[in-house]
Amino acid sequence: MNSKKITLIILRTPFSDAFRSSCSFPAHRYEDPLARSKTYSRVSKIHYAKLAFRGFLLVCAVALLILDPTWFTGDELPYHAIGIGFTLLVWVSFIPEMIRRFFPNKDESAGCQKQFVQNFKPRPATTLSQEIARILGRTQEEIKKKDFRDVVVIALFWIALNAIIGVLYFTGVLTAEMLICISMFYAVSDIICILYWCPFQTLVMKNTCCAQCRIYNWDYAMMFTPLVFIGGFWALSLLLCGFAILLKWEFDYYRYPHRFAEETNEYLSCDGCDERLCTHKASVKRLLADKTRALAKAQAEARAALAKLTDFNDDHH
Numbered sequence: 001m002n003s004k005k006i007t008l009i010i011l012r013t014p015f016s017d018a019f020r021s022s023c024s025f026p027a028h029r030y031e032d033p034l035a036r037s038k039t040y041s042r043v044s045k046i047h048y049a050k051l052a053f054r055g056f057l058l059v060c061a062v063a064l065l066i067l068d069p070t071w072f073t074g075d076e077l078p079y080h081a082i083g084i085g086f087t088l089l090v091w092v093s094f095i096p097e098m099i100r101r102f103f104p105n106k107d108e109s110a111g112c113q114k115q116f117v118q119n120f121k122p123r124p125a126t127t128l129s130q131e132i133a134r135i136l137g138r139t140q141e142e143i144k145k146k147d148f149r150d151v152v153v154i155a156l157f158w159i160a161l162n163a164i165i166g167v168l169y170f171t172g173v174l175t176a177e178m179l180i181c182i183s184m185f186y187a188v189s190d191i192i193c194i195l196y197w198c199p200f201q202t203l204v205m206k207n208t209c210c211a212q213c214r215i216y217n218w219d220y221a222m223m224f225t226p227l228v229f230i231g232g233f234w235a236l237s238l239l240l241c242g243f244a245i246l247l248k249w250e251f252d253y254y255r256y257p258h259r260f261a262e263e264t265n266e267y268l269s270c271d272g273c274d275e276r277l278c279t280h281k282a283s284v285k286r287l288l289a290d291k292t293r294a295l296a297k298a299q300a301e302a303r304a305a306l307a308k309l310t311d312f313n314d315d316h317h
Contacts, residue, residue, distance in 0.1 A: 043109055043275040044195075051191040053093070058184040060086055065177045072177045087234050090184075098220050098241045102248065109194070109275055111209075111216035114268055115252040120259045121266040143261050147214045147253075150205045154215060162225045169229045179226040186223035195280045209278040211268045214260070217249035 040048070064071045064086060068079035072087070101108070104116045113119050165182065168174045174182075193200070194210055207213055220242030227235035258264040270278075 041274055041276045043107065044277060044280070046107055047109075047191055047195055047277070051188065051195065054184065054187045054191060057086075057090060057093075058181070058188050061177075061181045061184045065181055069175065069177060072180060073175070087180075091234060091238065094220070094224075094238060095241060098245060101217065101220070101245050109216070109277060110211040110268060110273070111194075111213045114211070114259050114265060115217070115249060115256070117256075117259075119265075119267045120256075122258070123264060123266050143263065144257055147260075150214055153204055154200055154218075158222060158225070162228075165226055166229050176230045179230055182226045183224055186226070190219045190223055194277060197281065208262075209270070209281075211270075211273065211275075212262050214253075217245050221246040 064079060064083055068074070068076065068083075070076070071079040071083035074080055101112060104113060104118050110119070165174065165179070169176075169179060198210075200215065201207055201210075201213065205214055210216060221239070222242075224235075224239040224242045227239050253260055260268075262268040
């Protein structure tokens with residue numbers, strides 16, 4: 001019997017299956033994330049399509065800025081006319097997308113769908129699940145306190161960052177066209193945070209994956225924040241719709257906090273998750289770790305070669 005079969009037997013014992021289920025450690029966490037990522041889930045494909053489209057919008061915004069720095073505020077043709085078409089494209093792309101966030105949607109990640117009652121799967125109060133909760137050391141009150149601290153830190157950071165942008169805009173350093181470019185950059189960064197690396201997840205919240213993200217539905221409000229300084233129907237309609245999503249999210253969290261935590265909502269556990277969004281981040285981490293090890297090895301070999309060369313020169317002097 002080879003080692004692979006022995007490992008499989010150990011992992012498939014009745015207690016280990018129950019333990020992994022209650023801990024939310026599914027079988028695919030024991031597999032190679034790169035192997036699973038070769039077959040993209042429907043949600044992953046949709047996010048890659050969003051990344052490509054938002055990247056296209058960012059390129060268009062930057063190109064318009066280069067060709068005509070006043071394409072939005074000015075009236076010179078043809079770039080003003082092209083700019084009107086661009087702003088219309090942004091509006092008709094994001095407004096329907098935001099409206100869908102108010103309703104259950106299978107094409108969205110569990111991270112933004114956990115607020116709906118249809119997606120609440122209460123964990124059974126078994127002795128095993130209670131023991132796992134004790135091991136994890138996170139009671140409902142502790143979860144709420146940490147979530148509150150995380151939200152305050154992130155909100156203050158975002159307000160400060162965009163306040164600086166606002167000051168630069170009103171002092172003439174930045175233009176309305178530049179603010180639109182920043183907004184499109186935020187839109188691209190939103191998908192990058194989901195697929196590859198999120199500073200809020202890594203540095204502040206420490207959540208395992210996006211399904212457990214406390215601020216998932218803040219995304220549209222955050223990406224359209226710079227537009228508040230521009231004003232007008234086009235900019236404010238995008239921003240207000242994003243803030244409406246955020247307010248509903250916070251209202252649902254206040255009323256139904258048990259829907260937002262993995263410890264109380266089995267829907268958020270990795271067991272049975274078919275999105276596999278986390279595998280993309282795992283692939284990036286694996287790649288960076290391999291590169292880091294390779295660099296460390298090369299540096300060690302260079303130091304060893306330098307030491308040998310130094311010893312050789314000392315011997316011949």
